[in-house]
Amino acid sequence: MSNHEKTYLTKANFMLHGGDYNPDQWLDRPDILADDIKLMQLSHTNTFSVGIFAWAALEPEEGVYHFEWLDEIFNNIHSIGGRVILATPSGARPAWMSQKYPEVLRTNGARAKMLHGGRHNHCFTSPVYREKTQKINRLLAERYGNHPALLMWHISNEYGGECHCGYCQDAFRGWLKKKYNNDLKSLNDAWWGPFWSHTFTDWSQIESPSSIGESMVHGLNLDWRRFVTDQTIDFYENEIVPIRELTPEIPITTNFMADTHELIPFQALDYSKFAKHLDVISWDAYPAWHNDWESTADLAMRVGFIDDLYRCLKQQPFLLMESTPSMVNWHPVNKAKRPGMHKLASMQMVAHGSDSVLYFQWRKSRGSSEKFHGAVVDHDNSSENRVFQDVAEVGKTLEKLSDVVGTNRPADVAILYDWESNWALNDAQGYGLKTKRYPQTLVQHYRAFWEQDIPVDVITKEQDFSSYKLLMIPMLYLVSEETIARLKEFVAGGGTLVTTYISGIVNEHDLTYTGGWHKDLQEVFGINPVETDTYYPSDRNSVMYRNQSYELKDYATIIEVNGATVEATYEDDFYSGTPAVTRNEYQGGKAYYIGGRLEDQFQRDFYQGLINDLSLEPVFKVKHDKGVSVQVRQATESDYVFVMNFTEQKQPITIETPVEDLVTGREVSGVLTLEQYEVRILEKKK
Ligand code: GLA
Ligand code: ZN
Numbered sequence: 001m002s003n004h005e006k007t008y009l010t011k012a013n014f015m016l017h018g019g020d021y022n023p024d025q026w027l028d029r030p031d032i033l034a035d036d037i038k039l040m041q042l043s044h045t046n047t048f049s050v051g052i053f054a055w056a057a058l059e060p061e062e063g064v065y066h067f068e069w070l071d072e073i074f075n076n077i078h079s080i081g082g083r084v085i086l087a088t089p090s091g092a093r094p095a096w097m098s099q100k101y102p103e104v105l106r107t108n109g110a111r112a113k114m115l116h117g118g119r120h121n122h123c124f125t126s127p128v129y130r131e132k133t134q135k136i137n138r139l140l141a142e143r144y145g146n147h148p149a150l151l152m153w154h155i156s157n158e159y160g161g162e163c164h165c166g167y168c169q170d171a172f173r174g175w176l177k178k179k180y181n182n183d184l185k186s187l188n189d190a191w192w193g194p195f196w197s198h199t200f201t202d203w204s205q206i207e208s209p210s211s212i213g214e215s216m217v218h219g220l221n222l223d224w225r226r227f228v229t230d231q232t233i234d235f236y237e238n239e240i241v242p243i244r245e246l247t248p249e250i251p252i253t254t255n256f257m258a259d260t261h262e263l264i265p266f267q268a269l270d271y272s273k274f275a276k277h278l279d280v281i282s283w284d285a286y287p288a289w290h291n292d293w294e295s296t297a298d299l300a301m302r303v304g305f306i307d308d309l310y311r312c313l314k315q316q317p318f319l320l321m322e323s324t325p326s327m328v329n330w331h332p333v334n335k336a337k338r339p340g341m342h343k344l345a346s347m348q349m350v351a352h353g354s355d356s357v358l359y360f361q362w363r364k365s366r367g368s369s370e371k372f373h374g375a376v377v378d379h380d381n382s383s384e385n386r387v388f389q390d391v392a393e394v395g396k397t398l399e400k401l402s403d404v405v406g407t408n409r410p411a412d413v414a415i416l417y418d419w420e421s422n423w424a425l426n427d428a429q430g431y432g433l434k435t436k437r438y439p440q441t442l443v444q445h446y447r448a449f450w451e452q453d454i455p456v457d458v459i460t461k462e463q464d465f466s467s468y469k470l471l472m473i474p475m476l477y478l479v480s481e482e483t484i485a486r487l488k489e490f491v492a493g494g495g496t497l498v499t500t501y502i503s504g505i506v507n508e509h510d511l512t513y514t515g516g517w518h519k520d521l522q523e524v525f526g527i528n529p530v531e532t533d534t535y536y537p538s539d540r541n542s543v544m545y546r547n548q549s550y551e552l553k554d555y556a557t558i559i560e561v562n563g564a565t566v567e568a569t570y571e572d573d574f575y576s577g578t579p580a581v582t583r584n585e586y587q588g589g590k591a592y593y594i595g596g597r598l599e600d601q602f603q604r605d606f607y608q609g610l611i612n613d614l615s616l617e618p619v620f621k622v623k624h625d626k627g628v629s630v631q632v633r634q635a636t637e638s639d640y641v642f643v644m645n646f647t648e649q650k651q652p653i654t655i656e657t658p659v660e661d662l663v664t665g666r667e668v669s670g671v672l673t674l675e676q677y678e679v680r681i682l683e684k685k686k
Helices: 003-011 030-042 068-079 095-100 127-144 166-179 184-190 218-246 271-277 296-312 341-351 386-399 419-427 438-450 481-492 519-525 600-613
Strands: 016-021 047-050 083-087 150-154 282-284 319-322 356-359 413-416 456-459 470-473 496-500 527-534 541-545 548-561 565-570 579-586 589-594 596-598 628-634 638-645 651-661 667-674 679-685
Touching (some): 016 386, 030 386, 047 068, 047 356, 068 083, 068 127, 083 127, 166 218, 218 271, 296 438, 296 456, 296 628, 341 356, 341 386, 341 679, 356 386, 413 438, 419 438, 438 600, 481 496, 481 589, 519 527, 519 579, 527 579, 541 596, 541 600, 548 579, 638 651, 667 679
Parallel strands (some): 016 356, 047 083, 083 150, 282 319, 319 356, 413 456, 413 470, 496 589
Antiparallel strands (some): 527 548, 541 548, 541 565, 548 596, 565 579, 628 638, 651 667, 651 679
């Protein structure tokens, strides 16, 4: 553990509850600021992220600084025993800056210079913007670095997007020169240059991908996306120079995101790289509860998947940095959380490893686009309404969960998520253009374990595989020789590996492997996948597995078997009767290949076999029906068990070992009934 991690865990030995506080929208309303302090206490909140978009209030004119208001906010929060997560303001900038220094504005892919407006739209290379952010960050660190209320740094806000200006083109070329050791030939080789005469003869000819220029060179696209991640991190590293220098003990985070509408991990930045630069992972979770396209349990499962991925980026607790106490303003339909859902959704985050429940935002704005976004304090300024009461109730519960802070969630099962592979797969002009759905496919495999309360780590490729009994790598389209070697080692060491159709197709340059599937994969899996058939949405096939037929859609890979055992066969089409699922014993381990995209029931039954073989078990056994989830956080002396009803019905559950209800303090065992959306938090002393 680094010093920063230690500081984080010891300073915050309580669950953080609170969220984004934007008092700079209310500076002419001292009455409101005074109400805030009273309402913070009434809502059982303790931590506030301040200054996220406050640059215009902090530096209204170039070089003219106003910190008095922020001093007062710090002191107010401190006076009630609260803590501050101090943000750097680079997520949005004052108009004077864009006007005086247009280079801070972004240029889009079509090479159009953007106007001032919106947010999250700076050039990440601009020397002026880098200088300005460092300057204001230094002043903030000097002024508040020793304030007793300061808990953590929140760098910028939701980094994302890209810039294609001249500075960024130069930086990209510099990045490429470094990557390819100044050797243009190796770049041309990696990018398959001769295709369409796309060989470069000078570095200056290279431009970032563009809708009015190049978009078909996949190696270029992939390198550009890598560069965007690296340049975002580089901008962030520039932001934190004065912060690390002046406040080395204060941990740093930045808020990660997910992609919506179908909730999946954020696609545009490779968070596995970014995570290495942070002390604490935090993310902003806005699931569309009560939507009309999926069950509550299915959505909960997808939230759990992202939690498990973000937690595993550092294998330590994370923070829920933003969530809404009621509704957002940007879903297609902004539905209120039904009674019980706020607590359930909040506790689910804690169950998967969050040490906080934080909201966007504390007080609803009066104007502009977020005036109808849910907040703790509504326009009525009341502590009596349903949402405020729900928040206070979550606060009271969190106050009883201090022992959970810092505890982790070990797992024997892992599933690998890879940003680069996803980028390359989405870029591939092949297969079904709309049916690739890599993140969603991973969730299909995660489901079998989530439904049985068996913890899963969602890991990235740099992480150690050896501590897991089972590793799933569905649709791992891009995989380097190095990763293949590590997968081989994992199986040789006794691990069980499962992969699927469209895996092991291209290397790290997005160049296909030649001469059949990679020879190490052929050896480990005992097969050679020879052809992948893509289906129209209405096409169906099926496979026969252990005397049962399972529906197949989207993809079917035809497999040549060289030593593996056939576990299932296709039932239709010109490859009817040929292998669809195979198993191979390789040295000490086993390697399974699933050739087609199969219905959920197949995953359930298939993984049940592995669950039995590998004796995989829930950490704490609760008998329940579908839609109830049990997640456990483990400490040395106790297991903290979260039993959550993600259904609209009452659910009977059975607890075999007596445990203590953390909230009521009473002993619990036997058959209980969970109400709709009810959550119970139990402590099992070891
Ligand atoms: C993001 C931003 C917040 C706010 C919320 C609204 O997460 O970080 O500033 O706009 O969305 O849901
Ligand atoms: Zn730029």
